[in-house]
Amino acid sequence: MSNFDYAAPTSLAEATALLAGAHGTARVLAGGTDLIVQLREHLRDADLVVNIKKIPELMELSYSSQLGLRLGASVPCYRIYEHAQISVAYPALADAARIVGGWQIQSRASVGGNLCNSSPAADTIPALIALGAQCVIAGPQGLREVPAESFCTAPGRNVLHKGEILATIVFAPPVPFSGSAYERFIPRNEMDIAVAGAGSWVKLSADGTTIEQARIGLAAVAPTPLFAAEASQWLAGKSATDKTFERAGEFARKAASPISDMRGTAEFRRHLAGVLTRRTLAKAVERALG
Amino acid sequence: MSKKVHVTTSVNHEPVEFLCEPRQSLLEVLRDTLRLTGAKEGCNNGNCGACTVIFSGVPVNSCLVLAVEAEGATVETVEGLADHGHLHPIQKCFLEGAALQCGVCTPGFLVAAKALLDHNPDPTEHDIRFGLANNLCRCTGYDKIVKAVQAAARELQSLAK
Amino acid sequence: MSHTDELYLGKTSYQVLGKRPVRHDGADKVTGKAVYAADVQLPNMAHGKIVRSPHAHARIKSIDVSEAVKIPGVFAVVTAADFPNLESRSEVMGEGGPVNLAHMAANCLAMGKVLYKGHPVAAVAAANVHLAEEAAAKIKVEYEVLPSVTWVLDAMKDDAPLLHEDLRTDSMGKKGDRPTNVALHLQFEKGNIAEGFQQADIVVEREFRTASVHQGYIEPHATVALWNEDNRLKIWASTQGAFNCRQQVAQLLQIPVSQCLVVPCEIGGGFGGKIAVYLEPVAALLSRKCGRPVKLVMQRNEVFEATGPTPGSFLRVKLGATKHGKLTAGEAWLAYDCGAFPGGVIAPGCMCVFSCYELPNARVDGFDVLDNKPKTQAYRAPGATQAAFACEQVIDELAEALGIDPLEFRLKNAASEGTRRVDGPVYPRVGLVECLHAAKNSDHWKSPLSGANRGRGIAAGFWFNIGLASSCSGSVHGDGIVTLVEGSTDIGGTRTSIAMQLAETLGIGAADVLPQVGDTDSVGFTFLTGGSRTTFATGLAAYKLGLDLQAQMQERAATIWECEPAAVEVKNGVYSRNGQSLTFKELAGKISELGLDPVVGRASVSPEGSTNAFGVHIADVEVDPETGKVTVLRYTAIQDAGKAVHPSYVEGQMQGGAVQGIGWALNEEYFFDRKDQMRNASFLDYRMPTCLDVPMIETIIVEVPNPSHPFGVRGVGETPIVAPPATIANAIHKATGVRMTVLPISPPALWKALSEKS
């Protein structure tokens, strides 16, 4: 690993100033489970590494049924799924947080870091997309918001400019008769990168028979995590039946434009996008019905 | 080359200070600077768990922690598991259950298992397999490791009573 | 009919054997105190880094180290030019078969050409590992990239890129007429296959492919070398055999073996992959150049890209049987790659493919094929697993076609005492039939399996196991404790299994023996830990050491009782003569108290022949038809251990081998891209099973005593990996009706096969 300078600011202002004023490349260290590997393997370089885990608002994890969830960008995954109310209110998020690497990884890795690493296969991003999460970005010019589905722009790239930090991920309060789920496919049962992943959120009619609204996010089937807009819109007003989920899966399959690599063939990934969309919709509906 | 950083931390409940370069991992400093070689380097990218330590209360891969991050933190390694010459029940159960062969993954498993049982004193077989899935073993096929953790859970519970 | 002495004592009860004492090195290993090679830190030690080829095949045009050596804190750089000139000479190393010294040197540091991605080109020693890495990056190597090949059948083609332009196919001394990548053609024939197939009512012929897989030990290769001013070379190594390591280093550096001392550190797994040297000679050259101890430790991607693996293979197997289920003939055609240098494991592949069966007529052709992968190394029963994957599926298909239960079919044809293998030799007493009966009577086989997409598979496996040289020595102390120094690297508890055999012989407890693994200066030559030999052969040495110590104790007792040694009776560790008697401990105390000659014993052995271990595995699987993912629901491994010295560690070998085999069956593979670069050289993407991927592995130990060991011990370690891939494939067939003939049976592959079927 090439050497670098290190800073551990205790305020957002200090951090953004450090990043904006840095000579050469400055990198943000949240959980470090991606960054440290990338620096070691020379996939990324850094002249300055800024540890943001000492910044209070980035470690914030606050939930209320009125205000929803504020998830600091550096909050490690384990704190999410261990939080009883969050697991109930945003099950897709908890599903994803529980399978990011193993326990040792979840002790460090954060959802914010997963977003900023911007891998097409990131497990938490489809869940954020499905849940309609907003990304609050802090920079020299102040704060701005970006919807989760617009955050990643290409493999390993995102909307952050020099000096900007992803500060908080904001989730609207859960609405009644809604439910969500995230599932991925991996060859093993743990410690793999998703071959494909799908996150689904649904809001049902009060009688539980009809899907009023739905959002589907997909992983590892496109250059970035994908909001399956067509499938999501098509679902609105459809009856909550296996047939519907199957059909939505076909839309998801169409939305997918995967590649072949050592983790799976394009053909297999496209197929999985359909299967996982169907399965997560069924689970989301089941959860919506409580 | 950026200059070394002074770090004040706690290792196995004792205050420790060291100097390190920012690029040095906690694993590297534990092994090469502090000479605590119990934590092993199996992959150096977080996929084998042989370097597992408990960092401020949670299990982490010490190869994916910068040593400078240890400032103000607490670190528990396999060297801190036995208590004044008395093996921890998990260590005892690993020995009695022949849960190790080559032994190189063992420190990581022991530390991860301790974290698991501290967190969940009465785990199911699935809880144990899920909790230890970040730790690779190539010798045992895991059978005797899982059984040793089950035995340790029983022993710890009876001690607690 | 055999030259092996009938050593079996026929004891029916044992004081120590069969019990489960805590291993002697246990406390060190659960407290982090055990010292592995990477844990060694010496004063003034330099840290090394290897410069490796980014290309699968290229000519080295130039190596410029000038920038690297300028960096302050960089102490030395070495290349192949630093090796002595080694004319082409052959020798046999460990489990790898014959090895050419010049080739072995070129595998440690490339000469002229790089033959696989990750092939070492140069090495640097510096003040710390980060500096060494920076210096390595400054070494400029100019390459002329050449076309490459990594699939065995492509490498056999006439127009394939040649790895060694001068190589001709060898067929037992007869050389081929043109350059080729086919290093070796083996052929074995027995009976008359034409007639044999004519007698068959049914013939099944299938083709199989397997990907390269890695041994996957968790400890990367590591070494520390110190070339001292007195010219003594001391090496701390992670090796399966200190003496074999010493031989290789001495040969490569052309120094007398005794100028080199190898200290075997604790070893974090080997499975056959830590026999050939990679780092040791390079660290030695660096140390000689910079006058400091030098440590070299591989990163995980270096382990994957430049060590191991086991061969990728293509196999065609044809078997014929009568309608009554008797095999009449078999034919096999095997091509195994050996990677960058000749000398793979095709021979055992050929000799094992039909080794479980009584086959009157058979022919086997085998080819050892070069391609642009790391030189293949032994991996637990080298060559046998690929062979069993093919043969055991064809056997299954025959049984199904004939409507005979697969277990019964195997019983009808099982090899037993007197069976002549296709390669010629005849088996002595072996335990396959007993293993099949144990399987038949197992709870697993008898429990019904219900549910959709579920199936149960069974397969058999064989490995030879070996003997060869082992040495040990021992001293009896005043408190009755016996210290044992033996030469076998302890990878999985063999200190204890050897100590137990000494304790059994002396009639004392396992805890009364304190074993340690000696370095190459402190114990007699001992062949490496491999070939499932250690508990058998070094255990035999420990038994003979016990007899030596006992005779001396008897003599001392005679001195005490003023009688002839013969007059002293010894029974279960009690020494007595008319009325008076002393326990081993009491006698030991008296000897030191009276100042009699200390009791110091030694033994060395070199047993010949194989101990022939058979195993039978049963697996229940469930297949997700939508994703092709296979879940192993239940698994049982049955094996003939001869006599299980420490049953826990015998079970451990069976369980570990089974899970390695499950990984081989379902997910593990070297994944190469179009440029023949391995794309999954990490534990993330080279998917070894985690504990969440496997069930408990049930074990049944069968004990058919080995005639060539006093306690009937057979080797155990290797056989357990042979049957699993075939067992899983047979189970998948039962679950889905699909025959998977390519390893790994990964989800995309199985999903594709299932969708093509429907």
Next chain:
Amino acid sequence: MPVVFIPTPLRDITAGTAEVAVEGSTVRAVVDALEQRYPGIKTRLCRGDSLAPGLQVSIDHVMTTRGLRATVRPDSEVHFLPVIGGGKGVRCSGTQPLIE
């Protein structure tokens, strides 16, 4: 007389004969006797005064490490086999070089 099983690749020299009975009380003597009957076979089995690298001898179904020095009984069965995994056929001691 001991019976030698001719390795399949060498049956071109023995005109297809698979088993040959020849005199000899050591493998060396057996090989020399074979050479008498089938000129050229020795160069396929030996290099200089030792077995060819990669070859080993099985006498009465037991691999021997003694190579050409191994003793053969009148009723013995002799096989020439490739060296296989497990390091069979290693001809070495701690102090001498491996190559003969």
